[in-house]
Amino acid sequence: MKILAIETSCDETAAAVVEDGVKILSNVVASSAAMHEKYGGIVPEVAAREQLKCIIPTINEALSGSGLKDLQGLTPFIDAIAVTVGPGLIGSLLVGVETAKTIAFAFKKPIIPVNHVIAHMYANFIQSGSALKVPQGLTLSFPAISLVVSGGHTELYLMESIKKLKWLGGTLDDAAGECFDKTARLLGFGSRGGPAIAAAATKSANLQITLPRPMIRDETLNFSFSGLKTAILREVNKLKAQNQFNNVTIQQLAFEVQEAITDVLVEKTVRAARKHRARSILLSGGVAANKRLREKLPDAIVPSPNLCTDNAVYIASYAFFRGTPTAWHNITAIPDLSVEK
Ligand code: KG4
Numbered sequence: 056m057k058i059l060a061i062e063t064s065c066d067e068t069a070a071a072v073v074e075d076g077v078k079i080l081s082n083v084v085a086s087s088a089a090m091h092e093k094y095g096g097i098v099p100e101v102a103a104r105e106q107l108k109c110i111i112p113t114i115n116e117a118l119s120g121s122g123l124k125d126l127q128g129l130t131p132f133i134d135a136i137a138v139t140v141g142p143g144l145i146g147s148l149l150v151g152v153e154t155a156k157t158i159a160f161a162f163k164k165p166i167i168p169v170n171h172v173i174a175h176m177y178a179n180f181i182q183s184g185s186a187l188k189v190p191q192g193l194t195l196s197f198p199a200i201s202l203v204v205s206g207g208h209t210e211l212y213l214m215e216s217i218k219k220l221k222w223l224g225g226t227l228d229d230a231a232g233e234c235f236d237k238t239a240r241l242l243g244f245g246s247r248g249g250p251a252i253a254a255a256a257t258k259s260a261n262l263q264i265t266l267p268r269p270m271i272r273d274e275t276l277n278f279s280f281s282g283l284k285t286a287i288l289r290e291v292n293k294l295k296a297q298n299q300f301n302n303v304t305i306q307q308l309a310f311e312v313q314e315a316i317t318d319v320l321v322e323k324t325v326r327a328a329r330k331h332r333a334r335s336i337l338l339s340g341g342v343a344a345n346k347r348l349r350e351k352l353p354d355a356i357v358p359s360p361n362l363c364t365d366n367a368v369y370i371a372s373y374a375f376f377r378g379t380p381t382a383w384h385n386i387t388a389i390p391d392l393s394v395e396k
């Protein structure tokens with residue numbers, strides 16, 4: 056079964072064609088990151104306008120990459136359309152959702168609505184040729200604990216089967232990715248976020264900065280990262296007042312914040328795995344691309360970094376394994392779609 060998937064929940068415009076939930080035929084991601092750098096962050100209205108411009112070329116490129124000429128050849132090659140309906144920015148979601156509905160209607164194809172956050176974890180099943188053999192050659196066994204860490208979400212799930220999920224906990228305030236992004240701004244890296252922090256993080260022998268590990272001893276499987284951001288702001292202001300805010304201290308702060316965030320993520324994930332006697336640990340979402348997090352959980356199953364960050368491949372995979380075809384007129388964008396299933 057070949058699924059054409061469309062993803063526009065945040066600033067990316069992505070389309071992909073995936074066969075049987077695991078085999079990538081094409082994967083196109085058009086990012087407006089350079090534009091957001093100019094504006095110092097994502098401006099929802101600007102993002103949606105940009106997505107309107109590139110949605111059809113992106114879909115055409117995904118189709119031609121999978122062996123078709125363009126949209127005209129969709130029948131009989133594609134069996135279904137999958138689209139992210141939420142959570143996300145309303146203007147951005149609408150671009151993908153309305154385009155997908157139009158294609159489904161025009162070509163008489165089933166359409167499958169997808170929850171972006173839950174779909175992230177299906178990136179773990181890609182490229183193996185089999186749902187239970189993951190890219191690194193490991194075998195994924197259930198029950199599994201799945202940590203989704205992105206720019207907007209930090210969620211822990213118990214995965215009892217490829218279809219059966221239980222939400223265990225999540226962030227009470229900022230997401231882990233948001234903490235990376237806000238720290239990046241405080242340290243002068245603009246909107247380059249987590250990757251900039253990861254690149255700058257350097258351990259130094261005379262590290263003077265210690266940041267808190269929020270909620271690490273708390274018994275629940277919830278997280279909180281907003282206090283960490285405040286602690287960093289305090290350190291930055293202190294260093295500036297002492298005239299010591301320089302490349303060395305910036306690298307140390309980057310190192311320490313990465314340690315603090317990853318320590319908490321690892322502690323809670325391992326605790327959840329023990330509690331539920333998990334046979335596998337799965338990571339996904341943009342922050343799962345972080346090398347240090349991957350190092351600290353060496354037995355975890357992780358997608359390749361380009362499948363951690365937003366793309367349409369895992370949208371197709373979710374649709375194949377867990378989606379329900381829905382009448383196109385019943386599909387709408389839901390910006391605050393719940394992730395607690
Ligand atoms: O999943 P994603 O692409 O988009 C959302 O659904 O939010 O995640 C984006 C987040 C951003 O906060 C970004 O800074 C973070 O993932 N991220 C990283 C790394 N690569 C992306 N954080 C830490 N280290 C990285 N290497």
Ligand code: ZN
Pocket residue numbers: 171175205206340341364365
């Ligand atoms: Zn995402």
